[in-house]
Amino acid sequence: MDVRLAERFRQAVPPVDFCSLRYVRERSEYLAVRQDVVQPFATSEDSGAMLTVYAGGGMGYAATSDLSLSGLRRAAEQAHDWARLSARQSVLDFAQLIVAPPHGEYGSVERQPWPSVPLSEKIDLLRGECARLKTDDRIVDWETSLWHTAVDTLYLTADGGHVEQRFRYLVPMLSATANAGAETQTRTFSGRGFCRQGGMEILEHVGFRTAAPRIAQEALQLLVAPNCPSGTMDVLLAPDQVILQVHESVGHPLELDRILGDERNYAGTSFVTPDMFGTYRYGSDLLNITFDPTNPEQFVSYGFDDDGQPARREYLIRNGILQRALGGRTSQIRANVPGVANARASSWNRPPIDRMANINLEAGNASLDEMIAAVEHGIYMRTNCSWSIDDSRNKFQFGCEWGQLIEGGRLTAVVKNPNYRGISATFWRSLAMVGNRDTVEIMGTPNCGKGEPNQVMRTGHAAPACLFANVEVFGGE
Amino acid sequence: MQDYFYALADAITTSLHADEFYTCTFHAEDSDFVRFNRSAIRQAGTVVQRFLALDLIHDRRHAGAEIALSGDFDSDRGRIGELLTELREQLPYLPEDPHLLYATTVHSTVQQGENRLPDRADAVAAVLDAGSGRDLVGIYAAGGIYAGFANALGQRNWFESFTFNCDWSVYYQRDKAVKTSYAGFVWDPTVFMRKVTEAAEQLEVLKRPPHSIPPGRYRVYLAPAALYDILEMLAWSGFGLKDHRTKQTTLLKMVEEGVHLHPAVTLRENTRDGVSPNFQAAGFIRPDQVTLIEAGVFHDCLVSPRSAKEYEVPTNGASIAEAPESVEMAAGDIARDEVLQRLDTGVYINNLWYLNYSDRSACRITGMTRFATFWVEGGVIQAPLSVMRFDESIYRLLGEHLLGLTAERDFILDPSTYHERSTGSSRLPGPLVEQVNFTL
Numbered sequence: 001m002d003v004r005l006a007e008r009f010r011q012a013v014p015p016v017d018f019c020s021l022r023y024v025r026e027r028s029e030y031l032a033v034r035q036d037v038v039q040p041f042a043t044s045e046d047s048g049a050m051l052t053v054y055a056g057g058g059m060g061y062a063a064t065s066d067l068s069l070s071g072l073r074r075a076a077e078q079a080h081d082w083a084r085l086s087a088r089q090s091v092l093d094f095a096q097l098i099v100a101p102p103h104g105e106y107g108s109v110e111r112q113p114w115p116s117v118p119l120s121e122k123i124d125l126l127r128g129e130c131a132r133l134k135t136d137d138r139i140v141d142w143e144t145s146l147w148h149t150a151v152d153t154l155y156l157t158a159d160g161g162h163v164e165q166r167f168r169y170l171v172p173m174l175s176a177t178a179n180a181g182a183e184t185q186t187r188t189f190s191g192r193g194f195c196r197q198g199g200m201e202i203l204e205h206v207g208f209r210t211a212a213p214r215i216a217q218e219a220l221q222l223l224v225a226p227n228c229p230s231g232t233m234d235v236l237l238a239p240d241q242v243i244l245q246v247h248e249s250v251g252h253p254l255e256l257d258r259i260l261g262d263e264r265n266y267a268g269t270s271f272v273t274p275d276m277f278g279t280y281r282y283g284s285d286l287l288n289i290t291f292d293p294t295n296p297e298q299f300v301s302y303g304f305d306d307d308g309q310p311a312r313r314e315y316l317i318r319n320g321i322l323q324r325a326l327g328g329r330t331s332q333i334r335a336n337v338p339g340v341a342n343a344r345a346s347s348w349n350r351p352p353i354d355r356m357a358n359i360n361l362e363a364g365n366a367s368l369d370e371m372i373a374a375v376e377h378g379i380y381m382r383t384n385c386s387w388s389i390d391d392s393r394n395k396f397q398f399g400c401e402w403g404q405l406i407e408g409g410r411l412t413a414v415v416k417n418p419n420y421r422g423i424s425a426t427f428w429r430s431l432a433m434v435g436n437r438d439t440v441e442i443m444g445t446p447n448c449g450k451g452e453p454n455q456v457m458r459t460g461h462a463a464p465a466c467l468f469a470n471v472e473v474f475g476g477e
Numbered sequence: 478m479q480d481y482f483y484a485l486a487d488a489i490t491t492s493l494h495a496d497e498f499y500t501c502t503f504h505a506e507d508s509d510f511v512r513f514n515r516s517a518i519r520q521a522g523t524v525v526q527r528f529l530a531l532d533l534i535h536d537r538r539h540a541g542a543e544i545a546l547s548g549d550f551d552s553d554r555g556r557i558g559e560l561l562t563e564l565r566e567q568l569p570y571l572p573e574d575p576h577l578l579y580a581t582t583v584h585s586t587v588q589q590g591e592n593r594l595p596d597r598a599d600a601v602a603a604v605l606d607a608g609s610g611r612d613l614v615g616i617y618a619a620g621g622i623y624a625g626f627a628n629a630l631g632q633r634n635w636f637e638s639f640t641f642n643c644d645w646s647v648y649y650q651r652d653k654a655v656k657t658s659y660a661g662f663v664w665d666p667t668v669f670m671r672k673v674t675e676a677a678e679q680l681e682v683l684k685r686p687p688h689s690i691p692p693g694r695y696r697v698y699l700a701p702a703a704l705y706d707i708l709e710m711l712a713w714s715g716f717g718l719k720d721h722r723t724k725q726t727t728l729l730k731m732v733e734e735g736v737h738l739h740p741a742v743t744l745r746e747n748t749r750d751g752v753s754p755n756f757q758a759a760g761f762i763r764p765d766q767v768t769l770i771e772a773g774v775f776h777d778c779l780v781s782p783r784s785a786k787e788y789e790v791p792t793n794g795a796s797i798a799e800a801p802e803s804v805e806m807a808a809g810d811i812a813r814d815e816v817l818q819r820l821d822t823g824v825y826i827n828n829l830w831y832l833n834y835s836d837r838s839a840c841r842i843t844g845m846t847r848f849a850t851f852w853v854e855g856g857v858i859q860a861p862l863s864v865m866r867f868d869e870s871i872y873r874l875l876g877e878h879l880l881g882l883t884a885e886r887d888f889i890l891d892p893s894t895y896h897e898r899s900t901g902s903s904r905l906p907g908p909l910v911e912q913v914n915f916t917l
Contacts, residue, residue: 038572040532044543048526061522066547078523085598086518089605119570141723179724182733183838186725262514264654265615265646268830268847349524388833390845390864392652395917397843397866399835417836421866421917452616452644453510453524453894476836477870 002154005049005067009156012072014080018054018098019158021072022306023047024151024348029114031122032145033130038123039145048348053079058087059094063349092334099329101161104310106303108168109296110199114148117200122146125209132212133176136220140184141177144212146170147192147446155308163304169458171195171446172208178219185222185416187215187401190240190383193443195299195458205297218402221414228403228418228475234378234432235420235471236371239441241400243461244384246361247445249424250282250289251459253393254316256327256335257354267450268391271425272322274337280322283428288362289317291326291340292462298358299444299460306352309341316340316359320428327354346455353451358444358460364434371433371467373409379473380404380411381418389424397421403475417476430471435464478505478623479589479635481550485529486627488554492561493629498534500579502758503527503625505546506898509597511617513645516608518601526897529557530758533564537573540564578782578792580760583632588754592639594619595664603666604643607673611680615645622898624754634762636754638662638900643669644892646848647676653683653861656702656828656848660890679849688852688860694912696823698816698853701887701905706829708744708804708903710842711871716746716769717799718778722788727840728871731775736872738773739879743807745769746779748794751803752890753900756794757782763794769801773876805904809882816883818856819909824865825851825858835868843868843916866917874910882906 002023009021025047032039048065053076060082062075083094126144133142148170155163174189194206203209237245257263258270272280293301293311304310307328315323327335328343331354343352372380386399403418404411444460482503489499505527512519527548532541542560546553595603597619604617619641626634642660655676659669699707711727720726730736748755749765756762759782768776779799785792796802811819824846832844846865851858870876883906891901 037575040574040577041540041567041571042543043541046528046543046545048545050522058518059520061520063522063524063526065526065545066549068547068549068552071547071549075523075525082521082523085601086521089518091514091517091519119567123570123572141725177723177725182730184724184729260514261612261614261648262512262519264514264648265644265656269652349526351520351522386833386835386843388831388835388843388845388866390652390866391830391847392864395845395864395866397833397835397868397917399833417838419835423917449895452512453508453618453898456895477839477841 005154006156008069008072011069012076013158014053014076016053016055016080016083017095019076020052021049021156022348023049023154026149026151026347028147028149030145030147031126032143033126034143035141036127036130046347050348050351051075051079053083054094054098055080055083056087057093057095058083058085058090060086061351096333097330101157101159102163102304102308102310103161104303105164107166108197110168112200114168114170114199129174129209129212133174133216135213135216138178138180138220138223139176139216140179143175145173155304157308161308163308165303167197168199169195169197169299170199170202172203172206174212174215176216176219178223180223183223185219187219187222188383189215190443192446193240193243195444195446196297196442197299197301198297222402222416225414225416228379228415228473230474232470233473234375235468235473236375236378236380236406237466237468238380238382239439239463239465240383240443241381241398242361242463242466243443244387244398246289246359246461246463247356247459248387248389249393249396249427250317251326251356251359253424254326255354256325256331256337256339259325260331260335263450266452268393271392271394274335276322277325277337278323281320281429282317282322283320284431285320286364286431286434287317287320287428288315290315290360290362291342292358292360295358297442298462300357300458302357305341305343306345307343309343311341314340326356328352344457346457350451350453350455353455355450355457356448356459358462360461361463361466363437363440363464365436366433367436368439368465371435371465372406372411374433374467375406375409378406379415379418380406386419394424396424415475418473419475420471420473422471427468430469431466432469433467435466439464478637482625483633484550485553485557486633489531489557489561490629492558496535498629499531500628500760501529501531503529504897505623506620508618508620508898511601513604513608513616514614516605516611516613531557531560531564533561533568535568537577538568538571539574539577540567540571576783576786578759578786580628580632581630583630584762585633586756586762588636590637590639592621593663594639594641600641600664603669612648613645614648615643617641617643618894618898622900626756626760628760632760634756638752640890642890642892647680649680649683652864654848655679655683658892682851682858683849683861685860687863689863690852690865690915692916694914696820696911697913698820698823698825698907698909700827700907702889703826703829704905704908705889705903706832706844707842710832710834712800716779716801718780718784718788718790719799721778727834727837728775729838730840730872738770738872738876740773741809741879741882742773742875743771745805746801746803747805748803750805750904751902753802757796761792761794767793802901806906808884808886808906811881811883811909813883813885816907816909817853817858820853821856822854824862825853840871841868842871865915867913868916869914874913875908878910878912880909880911882908
């Protein structure tokens with residue numbers, strides 16, 4: 001990392017209680033082939049720094065892409081001005097947040113780095129997979145893409161803190177859209193769910209090179225399938241729907257800044273209250289949820305959060321009982337509730353807030369066949385395509401791309417537009433069986449929105465298939 | 478800022494090799510963001526950012542990239558020079574692009590703004606004062622927004638705007654709150670205090686015991702802010718030519734089966750009366766208006782240059798997303814002060830939340846009520862309504878079950894700040910609808 005930037009930061013630091021610099025350099029490349037036509041090759045290179053100042057109990061920040069000494073000095077002065085303005089008018093006295101300076105580093109593991117594969121080879125790969133999606137005249141749109149992002153960060157504090165982290169992300173995508181008259185159905189490679197840290201080896205791990213024919217075939221099957229039936233029945237969710245269920249009705253409700261009310265004007269609040277931690281039954285005994293930033297394959301693994309706090313694995317829910325909140329150091333002090341290192345910012349130009357990292361549903365001991373065999377009348381749903389939940393993260397309604405009836409313990413007819421609805425506070429208590437490690441998929445979502453000013457964030461999730469009892473299910477019109 | 482961008486564009490022009498062409502866009506802002514919770518400051522700061530996107534074109538091949546700029550002309554000119562070299566090296570590895578289309582007729586424009594924003598300390602003090610004795614949460618965002626376009630033909634376009642957008646809620650308890658916003662170019666303390674007072678009055682009603690209703694069909698009034706959320710959903714793949722030609726538009730039944738909305742529904746992309754730039758990334762100038770739906774019948778798509786080339790139709794200056802940015806719906810004939818009387822018994826919804834499609838082919842949308850939603854009987858607000866989920870098709874909501882639209886319309890400035898402060902806006906009435914399906 002640029003040692004001259006560290007030197008300029010030291011020269012720019014004003015006489016304040018605390019000052020930090022968080023530098024982010026992000027280079028992304030997006031390669032896509034749609035209907036066998038290579039789409040414009042889009043790259044972006046973004047870099048800048050946020051300076052944060054605590055003074056007189058207030059806090060202020062200033063973000064700039066001018067990393068010269070004069071640029072950093074100007075930003076430090078602006079941050080200092082905001083700290084003075086917010087002193088004695090803030091939600092807390094920021095002086096109490098000052099801790100020993102952090103030191104450390106983290107790096108993604110890449111077995112086949114993205115740059116090691118020539119551009120022409122990547123385009124040829126996408127062209128080949130795109131062509132394999134067009135299997136029928138009824139496939140009216142088809143597309144493949146690879147989205148790679150390299151992020152390098154440097155966190156410095158005026159009192160000597162120094163954390164360097166290096167992330168490499170890859171998001172593969174395939175989709176096929178089938179149409180007949182006014183009916184259109186789209187099937188994807190789990191949306192953008194197969195996002196991970198690492199290099200081109202990820203494509204082998206997630207089966208990118210073999211998925212296209214299945215995706216096209218399933219889009220065509222959906223096109224002629226009947227609507228999902230309505231009624232109360234058992235629902236078996238594939239991992240690419242379980243991760244969405246975890247994200248929306250466990251991850252977000254446990255974010256401490258929501259519980260503290262910071263998000264009430266935008267992303268919402270939470271049905272969870274501080275007094276619930278340690279005693280509240282969130283789900284059945286089978287429900288175990290962890291915050292795990294330590295798995296190098298997962299999308300949002302890291303060594304330190306964006307406030308410089310070291311990250312480690314923690315249980316959020318154990319045997320169904322709520323244990324710990326998703327809140328960084330600032331929120332933990334405000335709420336006096338145990339949390340995790342998850343103060344994260346989308347880039348250099350947004351301040352850290354409480355975000356999910358890798359929020360995982362731990363594997364159980366049932367095989368997929370055992371779960372299917374346990375259902376007399378139910379439905380198997382795969383791949384989220386619709387998500388909606390109230391601002392307290394309680395009343396939800398989710399939809400999937402693919403549904404398949406389970407009758408008498410066997411998978412039978414394909415159905416389209418499968419949806420289900422429920423209430424978070426009771427839904428997880430109907431968790432009846434949890435899939436074993438063979439059913440686990442390592443996934444995530446690259447575009448989670450939250451915060452004022454708004455921030456789009458990567459979140460990671462690993463989950464097995466899960467069976468829920470007595471769920472309200474319905475289809476389309 | 479305009480001179481700085483134009484000078485960078487001139488530098489790019491002089492750096493081109495023979496037979497090379499370029500288009501470039503610039504977008505920047507200097508923004509104050511002050512976040513509040515419980516009538517205190519949560520986070521306060523300033524963001525200064527500048528981005529330049531450059532597309533280098535040679536024959537039918539092109540390579541593009543976006544970079545962050547420092548604001549220092551000499552160092553940025555050097556960085557852009559390096560970028561040109563990188564793009565030039567990529568070109569031989571990229572195939573010809575059959576859908577490349579850019580403006581070849583020069584049409585330069587300038588939209589300059591005047592900075593009449595309040596002093597930041599005064600604005601913060603006003604918000605904190607409004608929150609005194611209340612539970613206020615939200616954000617004050619303000620500053621300059623800049624956008625530019627340039628190409629090798631010498632076309633230059635510039636847009637700048639200095640706006641504030643104060644978006645806040647006052648809470649009674651739990652999820653009982655009134656959401657309000659005040660946005661514009663000049664901060665008028667009288668207008669701000671009027672909005673604060675109106676919100677406080679509505680909050681008194683929220684202190685009544687909440688009313689719960691079972692799932693079923695109800696008569697509903699949707700305030701313009703709630704209709705805005707529904708149109709945001711329709712903007713997602715409803716109007717783009719690519720979505721229409723690939724049968725992915727959620728309005729497919731309108732074009733394939735001739736399904737109509739209510740004759741009162743006329744929807745336009747009205748760039749002339751919006752606050753967005755009137756140019757787009759390939760250099761095309763947007764027409765003043767594009768009629769999307771006329772008297773309930775689908776009329777025109779938004780057509781990006783890329784779709785125009787692919788489907789061999791003229792572009793109407795849409796962005797690559799082919800989504801409305803300055804949408805307006807024609808007014809109806811219901812006086813705003815008659816809304817409660819016309820609603821009679823039903824649900825008065827100020828805001829919706831977290832909408833999504835539950836059946837794209839049927840254009841059926843689900844979502845939640847949020848903030849100040851009231852149960853009304855005999856034309857009188859009775860009590861706040863506990864949050865409810867709706868699940869309803871647009872063909873009923875703005876079609877067979879639409880009773881009318883208000884004569885007055887609200888001008889809504891999009892408070893979105895993802896990546897950058899939005900310049901989107903809308904001008905909308907409030908619809909009165911019968912038999913809206915509430916499900917949970």
